[in-house]
Amino acid sequence: MTVVEEPAAKASPPPPRRLTMAKAMVEGIAAEMERDPSVFYMGEDVGAYGGIFSSTTGLLERFGPERVRDTPISETAFMGLATGAAVEGMRPIVELMFADFFGVCMDQIYNHMAKIHFESGGNVKVPVVLTSAVGGGYSDGAQHSQCLWGTFAHLPGMKVVIPSTPADAKGLMISAIRDDNPVIYLFHKGAMGLAWMAKTRRALGDVPSESYETPIGKAAVARPGRDVTVVTVSLSVHYALDVADELASEGIDVEVLDLRSLVPLDRDAIVESVSRTGRLVVVDEDYRSFGMSAEVMATVAERDPSLLTVAPVRVAVPDVPIPYARALEQAVLPTPERIRAAVRQVMG
Amino acid sequence: MAAISQSDHSQSDHSQSDYSEAGRPETGGPLDASVRVDLYRMMVLIRTYEERIRQEYHADKTPGFDIGAGKIPGEMHLAAGQEPVAAGVCPHLRPSDALTATHRPHHLAIAHGVDLAKMTAEIFGRQGGLGHGRGGHMHLFDPAVHFSCSGIVAEGLPPALGQAFAFRHRGTDSVAVAVTGEGGANQGAFHESLNLASLWRLPVVFVIEDNEWGISVSRRASTSVEDNSLRAAANAMPGVRIEDNDVEAVYRAARTAVERARAGHGPSLIEVHTLRLWGHFEGDPQTYRPDLATVEERDPIPSYRRLLVEAGVLDEAGVERIAEEAATKVERAVEFALASPEPDPSTATAYAFE
Incomplete structure (x- = not known):
């Protein structure tokens, strides 16, 4: 900042x-x-x-x-x-x-x-x-x-x-x-x-008490890591960090990239992180199709698809309205459980 | 000369004494001769402009009719017949007052003093246009006179509230005029805007141009009330309806409404029963319209000219001079537009952000 x-x-x-x-x-x-x-x-x-x-x-x-x-x-x-x-x-x-x-x-x-x-x-x-x-x-x-x-x-x-x-x-x-x-x-x-x-x-x-600007269009590395990049935003950042803390004990070093802005999108930060980790998980509490998760993946694919050593995975709301009943809602939201499973998947 | 109906309505608590009185149409003696000549002059300028745009628009769309072809591509909504609204309202406005117009904006833009050359260049899609060719004829913005328009029916009204809000916040007596058609009076944006403007006593004048047709659907087929000025009562503001497309009645009603807004007494509504002399857009066959045969005889300009000549306010030489002045102004604007370069395609993504 x-x-x-x-x-x-x-x-x-x-x-x-x-x-x-x-x-x-x-x-x-x-x-x-x-x-x-x-x-x-x-x-x-x-x-x-x-x-x-x-x-x-x-x-x-x-x-x-x-x-x-x-x-x-x-x-x-x-x-x-x-x-x-x-x-x-x-x-x-x-x-x-x-x-x-x-x-x-x-x-x-x-x-x-x-x-x-x-x-x-x-x-x-x-x-x-x-x-x-x-x-x-x-x-x-x-x-x-x-x-x-x-x-x-x-x-x-x-x-x-x-x-x-x-x-x-x-x-x-x-x-x-x-x-x-x-x-x-x-x-x-x-x-x-x-x-x-x-x-x-x-x-x-x-x-901080004083006034300051957080630059619009700049992502933040919420947690640096070597093995896999989790690109996300909003509340899902909290969950991704929780998952990263847990997986650290298993020796999986997760980098969490908090986009902070979708427009402008910090494409350089996404590519830079993936170029180090070679693995990408995108976590998005918005709907899955035609959205942020696809845009992040397209960003990598357009710059250099060879950066990815394994197919990327996205954790998003499947393309249905958000259900009311708690069990149903939790089934569609990007919960820590789903994020953890996605990270394990790209880690092989 | 004009039949004016007034909606007399009960008042709500927060809008006390002044609105029923302010809503009463002005009567009294004839307007000053110079005012009447100016009203005529503005109507002629607008008509001359619209006729020229019509001519340029159709000049190179043949054979057949290709809407996207020619020097002026795209939809074209011309305001011939609706000159009395613009000519009657705008003399009461200053360049510091705002006006938001509709998809049919040329008459209001001209009467409010929008730069005619840049406006024309914008209509021709040129770099020298108001929006450097990004806007087009439905999206004219001239911040020098606080003019804007919107191609979405009735959605030009809410921004006018904000302009009025800012004027008041700054401690000025500027006002905002928000124009829509009679079809727009059935939109949610219209009703929300009337309520909020009245609630916050914003210096707004709502103007409805009732040309009887929402493209092909008549007012009678679309509207539950006989008279949209009645809808002012639902929002505790004065509402006036002006029949017969009478430019002098518009002038008087707008004077009252603008003065009321400037004085801090809140918004008013003026509905003008006007005339769509031509189609909704150029190329509209108007087969749905049973009144086509009588449209020409209801043209407001020849009748006003006759009235002024008979009253001794204008003579034939004056009529001629006004026509020539208008032709010269329009010619200059078109020349400017045609001399302006086409925008560079490599700049197509400019201006999305500041």
């Missing part, structure tokens, strides 16, 4: 704190709202409630209802409002409560927010940050559990960032707000560290 602002008149920055991803995300938003009066946040239940998934906790109290705005349940209207305000020089952050809800406002997202810069020949900028909750694992059914990042990434004109750590949640938020393009910022409910949902220990992490 790049530290761009350091507290003045201090010899060294204050030590990092352990924060949940939700708190780190809010800290990034608050820092930018403090710095730039053109930043505002709107969406459903982002005011007094503080965001259904704690994406805005405390912001209303701190910045008031003019800048932290509850909207009617009118996603088309407020998504378009964000675009129009951005065109006029503001920096809106607009929350779509669940990514699954894009169906009621996708025209404003992909036909307007994402295309105006292009259609105008670069004459009109649209610096919107669209935040949205993704992911399953808690039996919320087929309309409230999807990741869908592949869909946003497929359509041109939007950057897509997906933090998996509290530090990146803050840094990517700051980068997204400062970016002059539309940025889709997707946060996994299971990685937010919510008190009311099962969480991994990795939802809590060190977060």
Whole structure:
């Protein structure tokens, strides 16, 4: 990460704190709202409630209802409002409560927010940050559990960032707000560290106090390893790291590459890692076909298929809607068990 | 001269005293002669432009009709007959005010002061166009006058709310005009936008161009209410319907609505019963349209010209001069467009991101 602002008149920055991803995300938003009066946040239940998934906790109290705005349940209207305000020089952050809800406002997202810069020949900028909750694992059914990042990434004109750590949640938020393009910022409910949902220990992490940008389009090696590259994103990073820790005791050294951004995609980082390990597993909580997992594999195949010493394996949601019953849902999600089996498979 | 119906509606709590009064159509004496001449002049400029684009569009699509061929490829939705809407609304706007138009945007772009040469170059798909040939005739963006349009029905309305929001946030009295057709009034985006604009008292003027046809489906066949201005009542804002494609009635109604928005009293809705003189798009055979025989006689420009001549506001020399001025402006714009180079194919992927 790049530290761009350091507290003045201090010899060294204050030590990092352990924060949940939700708190780190809010800290990034608050820092930018403090710095730039053109930043505002709107969406459903982002005011007094503080965001259904704690994406805005405390912001209303701190910045008031003019800048932290509850909207009617009118996603088309407020998504378009964000675009129009951005065109006029503001920096809106607009929350779509669940990514699954894009169906009621996708025209404003992909036909307007994402295309105006292009259609105008670069004459009109649209610096919107669209935040949205993704992911399953808690039996919320087929309309409230999807990741869908592949869909946003497929359509041109939007950057897509997906933090998996509290530090990146803050840094990517700051980068997204400062970016002059539309940025889709997707946060996994299971990685937010919510008190009311099962969480991994990795939802809590060190977060620097000062403001900093996490570069958009740069993957991070979450764990270096020699034997196999696991390319993944979001909550699956946590699971991949858990699996890597376990397999280390068997002498399998797993490298975990956290993409952090799907657009732009850090293709160099993927190829570089696979060129060292020769083995590739892609873990994607989105649907299997026509998505991120295929894109990662195509990246390697296009650069140099001979880098792979064994056929790559992907762990993704099979092409069915997310089931409700717990056993069924766990059967389709990329669980640690499925990741472990995939790693063993490429290891032979 | 114009029949104006007004929807008188009950008020909700949050929008108190001012909206029913503000929604009342203006009456009073005739407009100033100079205003009337300007309205005529703008209508003539728009018509001259659309006739020229029509001519250029069809010039090299033969034999037969190949939509993708020629100097101007693609769909072409021309606004002949709808000049009174643009000419009546836009005199009340400043370059700092926003306007979002539809798939049929030329008249509104011209009347709001979009750079005519660059707009024409964009329609011809040239590098010198507003969007360097990336947008085309349904996607014209001129940030100098806060103009944009969208090819998706009614989806140009929500961004106008955001522009209005930003204007107010900045403490200016700028307004945003959001235009849709009568078919767009059946879209969710329309209803969501009216509610949100009213709820947040945004400085927006909604304009519905009721040309009676959503491509081939008539307003009667698509719309549950007789009059879309009634739909303003559902969102606690004034709604006015202007019959007869009357440019002066549009002018008066828009003045009231724009002033109301500038004063911070929130949005209004104006529906204009206008006329689609030509097809939905060029090449539309219009076989579905029973009113074709009477379309020409409802052309708003000759009738307004007669009215101004009879009133002594314009004479034949003035009419001639206005026609010549328009022809010269359009000729210059087309010359600029044709002189502009085609975009370089190697730059096709530019501008997706900043």
